[in-house]
Amino acid sequence: MDTALRALAEPRRREILRLVWDRERAVGEIAASVGVSQPAVSQHLQVLREAHLVSDRRDGARRLYRARPDTVQALREFLDDYWTSGLSQLRDAAEAAEQSKRSKRRREH
Amino acid sequence: MDTALRALAEPRRREILRLVWDRERAVGEIAASVGVSQPAVSQHLQVLREAHLVSDRRDGARRLYRARPDTVQALREFLDDYWTSGLSQLRDAAEAAEQSKRSKRRREH
DNA sequence: GACTTATATAAGTGTCAACTTATGCCTTGC
DNA sequence: GCAAGGCATAAGTTGACACTTATATAAGTC
Incomplete structure (x- = not known):
């Protein structure tokens, strides 16, 4: 639970979480949106994944993420x-x- | 608002916020509880104050803080x-x- | 199997912030 | 006024982490 709070403390991760909120997205797609390198996005996604805030699944060569x-x-x-x-x-x-x-x-209430 | 989230991202600051939640406390009292130096507590309190998460008032030579x-x-x-x-x-x-x-x-939206 | 695409991991770098000790500023008591 | 207690600020150190480029792994295509 503390992990989740720390994960959300980073503005970029909140932005990413927003992106995968309504529909699942590929890593490259996210990277193009947020304007940082793909490895940076992968690292953020790893943090979000360890906090159980996102789930991922394979889709061919891509990997799709979405909020949990x-x-x-x-x-x-x-x-x-x-x-x-x-x-x-x-x-x-x-x-x-x-x-x-x-x-x-x-x-x- | 982002300031408040960043302030709460730090576990030590959440601990401090907990301490001043139900009643106001002096800085030294807090420092004794959390087990770090008094300047460290003062710095955390400054962050919490700038996030408007705590208020402070003078009480003689001491300064009392409490959650807002x-x-x-x-x-x-x-x-x-x-x-x-x-x-x-x-x-x-x-x-x-x-x-x-x-x-x-x-x-x- | 070679080539391409998509992502993960490795390694390195710079910045930020949480902490320390040292010191300055108020407030109170004498 | 002066000494002492309580807190804030200054300055410096260290560790964490967000980012980079470079490379490894995995899947699809021919």
Whole structure:
């Protein structure tokens, strides 16, 4: 999970992840889009793959990559929990300061 | 917003953000917890401050830091949009695959 | 099998940033 | 004012990493 966060910290990797989001793409295709060398893209894809953020499959001589919605979803939920747990603590503390309780139900949307 | 993501990419900064999440803490207190030098903590806090992820106030000779829930909330919503927009694109692509057209318009955001 | 195309890996380079120690700046207590 | 505590800033070092070119591996074509 930390791997995924570190993978997303790099703007170029977010750009690449965007590209393979709606449809799978070949490495060369990605390299042409982002404007760096093909090895650079391969290295980024390796990082994304190790973070389980993309999946790959062979297509003849090419290799197609695409985003993995399951991992992306899991990461999103992790971040949601990360934030909300902290936010709820803050809100609880603020409320307790003036009158206490009753807002906990409002947090789950 | 990219600043906030880069700030959170560093595990040590997430650890620090966790520490100042529920209550404000002094720099020295944080340094003692995370096990690095005080200047290192000050530098991390500066990054977090520039990302608007923490606020600070003077307390005598000390300086107290704490997380800024508003920015954290904004970042959370940004990430939610980031994911959901991609997920909806995936859904669109899946639809287009079996019946075609009509999803192309939705892709330009 | 030789040639081409597509990608992965190797090796090298430069930059950035996380950390260190040293020092300066405030604030408080005497 | 002066000393001490608390933090920020300066300067330097080191390791990580994003990128490059060069080369190896794999698949398709003839």
